[in-house]
Amino acid sequence: MVSTRTPGYPRPRGRFTGRGGTPAQTSTTEAPARPRRPQRGLSVRPFPRQRGESTFPPTPARLNTARLAGLASTRTVQLLGCLVAAGWAAAFPLVSDLPNQRQWGLIAAPGYVLAGVLCLTLPRRFAAKAAASVALVGAVLVPLGLLALQGRHQSEVMVVERSAHLLLTTGTAYLPHPAVVTDYNPYLPAMSLFGMPRQLFGDSTAVARVAGDARIWFALTFFACMLAAWRLLRPARPGGGDGRAPLLPLAVLTASPLIALALVVGGVDLPLIGVCCLAMALAERDRTVAAGLVLALACTLKWTAWPALPVAVLLLWRLYGRRPAARTALIGVGVSALVILPSALTQADALREQVVRFPLGMTAIRTPAGSPLPGKVLAGFGPTGHAISLALMTVALVAVAIWLLARPPVSAIAAADLLAAGLAIAFMLAPAGRFGYLALPAVLVIWPRLAARRWSSRRPVPPGRVRGGRPQPALPRG
Template sequence: MQAVGWTLAAGWAAVFPLASAVPNQVFWGALAAPAYAVAALLRLALPRRIAAAAAAGAALLGAVLLPLVLLSLSGRRQSEVMVVERSADLLVHTGVPYLPHPVLASDFNPYLPMMTLFGVPRAVLGNVGPVNLLLGDARVWFAAAFLGCLLACGRLLGAGSRWRLLPPLAALTASPLIALALTGGGVDLPLIGVCCLALALAANGRALPAGLVLGFACALKWTAWPALPVAALLLWRLYGRRPAARAAGTALLASAAVILPFALTRAGVLLEQVVRFPLGLTAVPTPAGSPLPGRVLAGLGPVGHAVSLALLCLGSVAVAGWLLVRPPTGAVAACDRLAAGLTVAFALAPAGRFGYLALPTVLVLWPRLAAGRARRVAAAGPVERYGTMRVADRRTGSAARESWHG
């Protein structure tokens, strides 16, 4: 099955040099397609005990590391990355990460202030020299946050040491779903990782850390806000009202500490760029124009745009009702609820991209991969070999089973 998956990935990547009009996507496809083909061959030809790791390594090298390094050294990046890096430069020199009078779509910054953090290395290091070009690239820090959060999430779900998590994480990162986003824009990757980590912390009863992580997420991008009620209900269901209130209060205070200074001093700019522009309500159209249902409706005119917003509200109410009627009882169930809400939002919003669907997809896949690995560890017995020592870990196995069945 893995060989089939890598073969399909090779076919998907090969389409981009032929059909895409985006230069970075064409470049990625030219490197990724042969890498995926090699991964499929390795999976078939090598002994079973090393085939999966070798295939994932080949795909990771050719579809992620090589294109990311080459694109960074050549200074080629998509508009999302340029917006984040420019916002950091503006913050350093003017104290505000938003242009006051945007004219073009690339002048708008649709992200909340914390996203600027990923552009700070570019503002500090500049563009001189290969090391500065690579380490200053916001995509590198998007990827680091994504991978670090998913590793931490997996360990919280009871999957054992980080070494046990590396094979599935490498395969997920090398998949076209993540590889293309990481090498091209990657702005949603840290958001995916932070949401997974926050819900894993909540499932483990760590209310204060969960609140801090949620606050960080809610100050990155508005799409993280649905994670707050999901995490609060998860804590309430498992540990009671006080931990839920503690996490929610911490998240609100942490995010408000970042957003309020700009909301009070630049309210009009923040509303225009962070709210109205992504919803397609400004005179300058957003470049997010994939033919999702909401976008198709919005393209029919003012009536279609209104219908799109109405359906978005109805869909959000339906998901909220499901969340209240059947609150999550584990990390997997919580991630499923959040993924459903985000899928509805991305599908019915007046503007959106197919790439946004990577967020709910990873929310569904990664907790299951990590919890499934934890179940296999637990099934092997209460005593597990770790290096040259044997350690018992019944608690994490039990927590993972609860998360899986929740």
């Protein structure tokens, strides 16, 4: 049979139709698959991926996060936030009996009002940054500078600086026989580190008075931990680089009454907030040694941070297996024991009386923390109400622990949510507490979401990692 194919040309796929010599597909040859159209309403561009993870198309949760971010950037929402902050600050000169808080309110309220005016009048691309800068200066820098130069602060700053002096001179951070409320030191030994600059610089000059102020070092630790957590949790762009700079979100958070008041008048809880956020971010990124050391720092500052250790360990176990989780647990427990045991062995009575019983309102001298939270209200009814508040707090914390074991966290956001829930319940139902304590659970809920740019607490498991001790297959690329 003679071939009709022209030499040098490939054989056509299918048969000739005989019409103009054009090849056509017949029923014996499958037609090529038509490309599928993307679903309407969704972009086909992949969402910026996490480092080490696959690229995924945008999910409804991510789209909702983008909508919330767009809503937060509107002038109306920004003005409303400034007005709420101004009203919050203006209330302190009227209702607070503490001079430092009243002075903060008098300075911060006009700053918030001016920030709101800038949100309305300046061009949109400059308004947010200018308003945040004005609020930061008016609510933090000016009142903090004035109080630091005058040597005025809440009693906890003096307690921390005195504990550092006692640690250097006597080897222990606790007075053996406290007689007044300011003699009690309700913090664990590592908190004395923030009082060391005072022992180094003294207070003979204005510069030394400011440089040695423990509030400055509380704030610096807070900023460093929050920036490090942002860097760990940020979503990376496909071409490299991070999605957003953290300066504006951190400035807004710091200038808010949630952080600004605590930073200016006391600030003792700020390092605890920072190290808890950083510990959850390190655990999600499988930085086991660093996570263990940061958790040890948290557990040796205040005993209220102890729940952070099991939460982070369960997060590591869920994402990366038993061995990384055990490594972090051993480092956290071991370093914490090395720091706390010397005081526990030499001054066990002082440690129990000042660190445990005093914050719970179980000593003869009552703690000054007296915000009208539910636990404080119950404790006001006498020994029976005090016992009921402790019982309710214990039951609630056991319920949170069961929830943690039944549904271990799968991301830093989920871990921070669980820790925030437990701490919020403890602060609300404790026999003594302050509204300021709630800044810790609030920031735990807010900051990881801002850094990760997603609202959902779930995230895909990176390829090649393990979850629950079982290897997970690599996820397909979108």
